[in-house]
Structure formats: structure tokens, C-alpha cells
Amino acid sequence: MSKSIVPQEVLESKILLIRGHKVMLDRDLALLYGVETRVMNQAVRRNIGRFPDDFMFSLTREEIRNLSQIVISSSIKHAPNVFVFTEQGIAMLSSVLSSERAVQVNIQIVRAFVRLRGLMASHRDLARKLDELEKKYDAQFKSVFDAIKALMEPPDGPEPKKITGFKP
Numbered sequence: 001m002s003k004s005i006v007p008q009e010v011l012e013s014k015i016l017l018i019r020g021h022k023v024m025l026d027r028d029l030a031l032l033y034g035v036e037t038r039v040m041n042q043a044v045r046r047n048i049g050r051f052p053d054d055f056m057f058s059l060t061r062e063e064i065r066n067l068s069q070i071v072i073s074s075s076i077k078h079a080p081n082v083f084v085f086t087e088q089g090i091a092m093l094s095s096v097l098s099s100e101r102a103v104q105v106n107i108q109i110v111r112a113f114v115r116l117r118g119l120m121a122s123h124r125d126l127a128r129k130l131d132e133l134e135k136k137y138d139a140q141f142k143s144v145f146d147a148i149k150a151l152m153e154p155p156d157g158p159e160p161k162k163i164t165g166f167k168p
Helices: 008-013 026-033 037-046 061-070 087-096 100-152
Strands: 016-018 021-025 056-058 083-086
Touching (some): 021 026, 021 100, 026 087, 087 100
Antiparallel strands (some): 021 083
């Protein structure tokens, strides 16, 4: 296996959740690929047919403002246009940016997405198992409470006669 160009932790820290999609910013990708953001975006625009909405989309001003509070780079706040790329869009970038570095970085990014997807699946599985345990124990406690309530209720049948007076 070849040596990583970019540490896995760096790649994973660049993956954001926007509009329910795991994406990476054009600026982060350009930096990783070793090209200017402007140059990368020009290449994308020249090949826009390869980037449908589920591969790449442009952020709204509100999203850019919200993102600028999270992302360290202050230049993003004033950017006229910010594109984000999904995993499929990032894979498509390797066909638009044909440098050896772009190809190698793309391979690493795809692996990072796959790893995150695996972690999310593991967490979903763990959450599902926890839900099952809670339901199981809730059911057990319910039967205990039902038994206690049953013991507290008077027995079925006629009321016992009250005995008054003195009996030797």
C-alpha cells in the first residue's frame, strides 16, 4: 500500500454535513489537490455535465455565513460562490483534474468517505441494539409493575363478610 499524501484525520475533518449530504468544500479540495480554487472551479464549469446536483451544488449566502462561523478561513465569508462536492462529485473530479496528485488524493478521499460510512453504520447498529435492549427491559419492568398492581387490587368475587361483635 502506498504512503498517504494527506493524513486520514485531515481528510475526515474536511468532510462536512450540509443539506443532509456529506460534502467537501471546493477550497479544501483545491488545497488538497494542489491547485487554485478558481482553476478547479473553471475545470468543473467546463465539464458541468459531469456534475449533476447530487454530485455538486452551490451554497446559499445563508449557508456560507453559517459555515464561515465553523470554518477557520475567513475568506469563505466574502466568497461570491462556494461549491461543495459529494463523494460522487469528488470521484468525478479525478476525471476533470488529471494530475497524478489529484488521482492519489481522490483515492484517499474516497477511502475516508467509505471509512466514515462504515463508522456511521456501526453507530446505527449499536443504536439499534440499544433500542432493542431498552424495549426488552421496559417490557420486563412492565410485567413487574403489572404484577404489583394486580396484588394491590382486591380479589375477584363477593366481598368478605365483616364480622362484628365478640367471638370466644
